[in-house]
Amino acid sequence: MPPIVVVGASLAGLSAVDAVRSGGHDGDVVVLEAAAALPSDRPPLSKQVLAGTMEPSAAHQPLAGRLDELAVDLRLGLRVDHVDVAGLRLDLSDGSSLSASGLVVATGASPRTLPGPPLAGVHVVRTLDDSLALRRDLDAGPDRVAVIGAGFIGAEVAATCRGLGLEVTLIEAAPAPMVRVLPEAVGAFVADLHRAHGVDVRLGVGVEGLVADGDRVRGVALADGTTVDASVVVVGIGVAPDVAWLEGSGVPVGNGVTCDETCLAAPGVVAAGDVAEWFNPHFGERMRVEQWEHAIEHGAAAGRRLLAGDGPGEPFGSVPWFWSDQYDRKLQLAGRPAATDEVHVLEGSLEEQRFVAAFRRGERCTGVLGVNRPRHVVQARMRLTESLDWAPIEELLS
Numbered sequence: 011m012p013p014i015v016v017v018g019a020s021l022a023g024l025s026a027v028d029a030v031r032s033g034g035h036d037g038d039v040v041v042l043e044a045a046a047a048l049p050s051d052r053p054p055l056s057k058q059v060l061a062g063t064m065e066p067s068a069a070h071q072p073l074a075g076r077l078d079e080l081a082v083d084l085r086l087g088l089r090v091d092h093v094d095v096a097g098l099r100l101d102l103s104d105g106s107s108l109s110a111s112g113l114v115v116a117t118g119a120s121p122r123t124l125p126g127p128p129l130a131g132v133h134v135v136r137t138l139d140d141s142l143a144l145r146r147d148l149d150a151g152p153d154r155v156a157v158i159g160a161g162f163i164g165a166e167v168a169a170t171c172r173g174l175g176l177e178v179t180l181i182e183a184a185p186a187p188m189v190r191v192l193p194e195a196v197g198a199f200v201a202d203l204h205r206a207h208g209v210d211v212r213l214g215v216g217v218e219g220l221v222a223d224g225d226r227v228r229g230v231a232l233a234d235g236t237t238v239d240a241s242v243v244v245v246g247i248g249v250a251p252d253v254a255w256l257e258g259s260g261v262p263v264g265n266g267v268t269c270d271e272t273c274l275a276a277p278g279v280v281a282a283g284d285v286a287e288w289f290n291p292h293f294g295e296r297m298r299v300e301q302w303e304h305a306i307e308h309g310a311a312a313g314r315r316l317l318a319g320d321g322p323g324e325p326f327g328s329v330p331w332f333w334s335d336q337y338d339r340k341l342q343l344a345g346r347p348a349a350t351d352e353v354h355v356l357e358g359s360l361e362e363q364r365f366v367a368a369f370r371r372g373e374r375c376t377g378v379l380g381v382n383r384p385r386h387v388v389q390a391r392m393r394l395t396e397s398l399d400w401a402p403i404e405e406l407l408s
């Protein structure tokens with residue numbers, strides 16, 4: 011029998027392996043990974059590893075130490091270039107091909123970049139090498155670091171750079187930071203947090219392009235006609251799911267791989283993590299979630315779905331959860347609020363920078379954010395897992 015093949019050896023892929031082993035599969039499992047080394051755990055890359063407070067070798071994934079026990083045939087430095095879903099046959103970057111009895115798509119996402127030729131001093135942060143390359147440029151003591159994009163990675167990088175004593179400008183085209191995951195009023199709190207720590211925050215202004223001196227960046231030209239002089243620029247403008255290799259494969263692709271509520275994308279093909287959009291029955295909507303814990307849980311659900319074979323499989327309903335560390339504040343979000351949801355601060359206050367806010371759409375609670383309030387978020391998440399009704403959440407947190 012051909013092996014189960016997992017493409018991508020990061021959180022979602024290895025979690026799927028764990029689930030198929032726990033589910034009793036004792037056949038071969040091959041994991042194909044384009045990178046030459048096992049991907050490191052990503053959250054420390056914009057935080058402790060970048061700050062120099064964690065050894066790069068300590069940033070390992072949760073399952074990195076269990077690969078032997080899981081009997082994984084891990085093949086590093088091999089990219090899948092194409093797959094034919096009808097025969098479950100994969101073409102690999104070394105010219106070989108491989109048949110699969112089941113396929114897990116866990117190829118994650120890659121950072122979006124700005125148009126133009128590559129310039130020294132311009133960075134993205136996705137891999138360990140990215141983080142170490144940025145760190146080297148920061149160690150050289152740049153006059154200023156410009157961070158383009160105030161999503162959670164841009165905001166974390168800005169905070170880490172300030173922690174290193176560097177001058178930082180944070181540039182965001184939207185009216186507030188983190189608007190893809192937080193309503194605007196709370197995004198405004200994030201902007202204030204950065205300003206209070208000395209960051210020059212520029213909101214509602216787009217980027218015209220990078221300004222170069224030879225092959226090295228020397229600034230960022232903004233749409234309002236100003237230029238931010240900076241010899242290091244970090245581009246944090248979001249990611250695109252890695253699906254190019256699925257073109258013409260028969261696997262449906264839209265905003266990532268399109269899955270049903272059980273993580274199934276095509277017969278014998280499941281997808282999970284940053285790359286996968288699925289119907290989340292708990293929220294009654296399709297979503298693609300780029301978060302650490304989600305990648306683990308989604309990977310496990312995808313692995314179980316593969317083992318269910320031609321059966322109906324279990325729907326994967328979840329309350330997404332993520333955290334972000336900025337300065338001495340830990341932001342923790344349970345749920346999936348939209349930018350336009352009502353914001354109700356139920357504990358503490360934005361001014362204190364220590365609060366719990368719940369997000370409301372009609373009679374539904376779409377999420378709860380805690381800033382230095384871990385217990386409240388854990389409790390709220392449990393309540394949201396039972397039901398998204400507004401009243402019990404208001405009662406719990408008031």
Ligand SMILES: Cc1cc2nc3c(=O)[nH]c(=O)nc-3n(C[C@H](O)[C@H](O)[C@H](O)COP(=O)(O)OP(=O)(O)OC[C@H]3O[C@@H](n4cnc5c(N)ncnc54)[C@H](O)[C@@H]3O)c2cc1C
Binds near residue numbers: 017042051089136284
């Ligand atoms: C800097 C940074 C900080 C973060 N901090 C947080 C945080 O604080 N909290 C939080 O909740 N989340 C955080 N995240 C998000 C979280 O790390 C991701 O959601 C998670 O890593 C997604 O896991 P994944 O397995 O889906 O994909 P990935 O980790 O992207 O892994 C996909 C793997 O597939 C491989 N691959 C791609 N294409 C192919 C191919 N064709 N053939 C073979 N292999 C391929 C890639 O090389 C990659 O290793 C952070 C992410 C980053 C980058």
